[in-house]
Amino acid sequence: MINSQLPVELVALTDEQRDLLDLCREFGAREIRPVxxxxxxxxxxxxxxxxxxxxxxxxxxxxxxxxxGGGGATDVFTQCLVQEELGAADAALGNLLTSNGFFADPVLELGTEDQKERWLRPLTGPNPPMTALAVTEPGVGSDSAAITTRAERTTGGYRLTGQKAWISNGGVAEYYVIFATVDAAKRAKGVTAFLVTKDRLSFGQPMKKMGQRAIINTEIFLDDVFVPEEDRLGAEGQGFQGLMRTFEISRTVLAASATGLARACLDLATSYARERVQFGKPIIEHQAVAFRLADMATKIEASRLLTWRAARRLDAGLPCATESAMAKLTASETAMFCSWAAVQTLGGWGYSREYLAEKWMRDAKLEEIEEGTSDIQRMIIARSLR
Incomplete structure (x- = not known):
C-alpha cells in the first residue's frame, strides 16, 4: 500500500493540489507500481x-x-508534492513521466515568447514527445563550466561539435537543450544553450545501468551540427545562468522523488515487519527492527521538510543553491539508507526479486549521483559557510 500521509498541518493544500495528488496516487497504484x-x-x-x-x-x-497548454502547476512546491507521490509508486517511472519539466525549465528561464510557443506547446496534450537536457560529457560531470562541446558561429547560426554522455531520454527524446561553449577559456561565461531536434543528432547504444532502467541513457555525438540563431536560448554566455537555475529546481524536485522512494521502502518494510513472525512475535516488536523503522521514518520526515523549504524559497524568488543542495543531499542519502533498511528488514526476501526492495536499492543509488553527486552537494553547502 502506498502511504498517502503528508504533514499538511504545516502547509494547507489547495483543492487543486489535493486533486492532483489524488490523481497521481491513483495513477501510481493502478499504472506504475504493477509494471x-x-x-x-x-x-x-x-x-x-x-x-x-x-x-x-x-x-x-x-x-x-x-x-x-499545460496544467499550470508551475510552482516548485506543487511539483515536489507530485514528484513525491509518483516516487512512492516507483521513482524510476515517476522521474521519466515528469522529465519534460526539466527540459522546460531552461526554455522558460531563457527563451523568447516565440521559442516557448514553438518548443513547449507540443509537449502538452495526449501524445507529447519526450525531451532531454544534454550537459554531461565523457570528461565533464558536475563541473558544468568546463564544457568542451564547441559552438562556432557560422552564417545564420552555429555549428556544434562535441560529445555528450549519460543523457537521459537520449535517442528517444525528440527535443534537446544542448549546452555548449562559444569560448572554453571563458568557462561559465562561454556556456550557451541551444534547442536541437533529434534528427540532427547521432546516438550511442543505450547504456546498461544498475537502476532506474525506465529511463534510457545514451551518448550524443555532435559532428558539425548546424543550429540556426533563432534556436539559441538566451544570449551567448547566458546558458550557465539558465543551467544553474535549472539545477536548483531539478535538485529540489529530485529530492522529492527520493523522499517518495524512501517512503515506498518504509511502507514495504513496515508491512512486512507486522506480518513476519520470529521467536514467537512479529518482528516489528523486536527492538532492532523497530529502531530501524524509526530511523527510516525520521529521515523521511527531515528530507521532506528540507525539500519543502527549498521549494518555497524557489517559489519566492530567493537564493536557493544551498537549500536545494541540502534537500538533494539529505533526501538522496535517505533513499539509499531506507532502501538498505528495507532489504535488511526483509532479509532473504529483500535480496530476492520477489519484492521490489532490491530494485529500489538499485534505483536509490542514482539519486546520490545525478544532478551532482553527494560530494558536490556537500561542496555547495560548505562554500556557503565560508
Whole structure:
C-alpha cells in the first residue's frame, strides 16, 4: 500500500493540489507500481504505454504554464508534492513521466515568447514527445563550466561539435537543450544553450545501468551540427545562468522523488515487519527492527521538510543553491539508507526479486549521483559557510 500521509498541518493544500495528488496516487497504484518490475527487467526499452497513459491523465505536462497548454502547476512546491507521490509508486517511472519539466525549465528561464510557443506547446496534450537536457560529457560531470562541446558561429547560426554522455531520454527524446561553449577559456561565461531536434543528432547504444532502467541513457555525438540563431536560448554566455537555475529546481524536485522512494521502502518494510513472525512475535516488536523503522521514518520526515523549504524559497524568488543542495543531499542519502533498511528488514526476501526492495536499492543509488553527486552537494553547502 502506498502511504498517502503528508504533514499538511504545516502547509494547507489547495483543492487543486489535493486533486492532483489524488490523481497521481491513483495513477501510481493502478499504472506504475504493477509494471515497475516488468519495466526494470526490460532494461533498455522505453515504457511508451505508461507514458501515453500519463499524458492522457495530464501528468506529463502538469508543470507547464497554461499559456502553452499545460496544467499550470508551475510552482516548485506543487511539483515536489507530485514528484513525491509518483516516487512512492516507483521513482524510476515517476522521474521519466515528469522529465519534460526539466527540459522546460531552461526554455522558460531563457527563451523568447516565440521559442516557448514553438518548443513547449507540443509537449502538452495526449501524445507529447519526450525531451532531454544534454550537459554531461565523457570528461565533464558536475563541473558544468568546463564544457568542451564547441559552438562556432557560422552564417545564420552555429555549428556544434562535441560529445555528450549519460543523457537521459537520449535517442528517444525528440527535443534537446544542448549546452555548449562559444569560448572554453571563458568557462561559465562561454556556456550557451541551444534547442536541437533529434534528427540532427547521432546516438550511442543505450547504456546498461544498475537502476532506474525506465529511463534510457545514451551518448550524443555532435559532428558539425548546424543550429540556426533563432534556436539559441538566451544570449551567448547566458546558458550557465539558465543551467544553474535549472539545477536548483531539478535538485529540489529530485529530492522529492527520493523522499517518495524512501517512503515506498518504509511502507514495504513496515508491512512486512507486522506480518513476519520470529521467536514467537512479529518482528516489528523486536527492538532492532523497530529502531530501524524509526530511523527510516525520521529521515523521511527531515528530507521532506528540507525539500519543502527549498521549494518555497524557489517559489519566492530567493537564493536557493544551498537549500536545494541540502534537500538533494539529505533526501538522496535517505533513499539509499531506507532502501538498505528495507532489504535488511526483509532479509532473504529483500535480496530476492520477489519484492521490489532490491530494485529500489538499485534505483536509490542514482539519486546520490545525478544532478551532482553527494560530494558536490556537500561542496555547495560548505562554500556557503565560508
Amino acid at each position: 515497475a518490475r516488468e519495466v526494470d527487467e526490460a532494461d533498455t526499452e522505453t515504457p511508451w504505454d505508461v507514458w501515453r497513459k500519463a499524458a492522457e491523465a495530464g501528468i506529463t505536462d502538469f508543470m507547464l504554464p497554461t499559456a502553452y
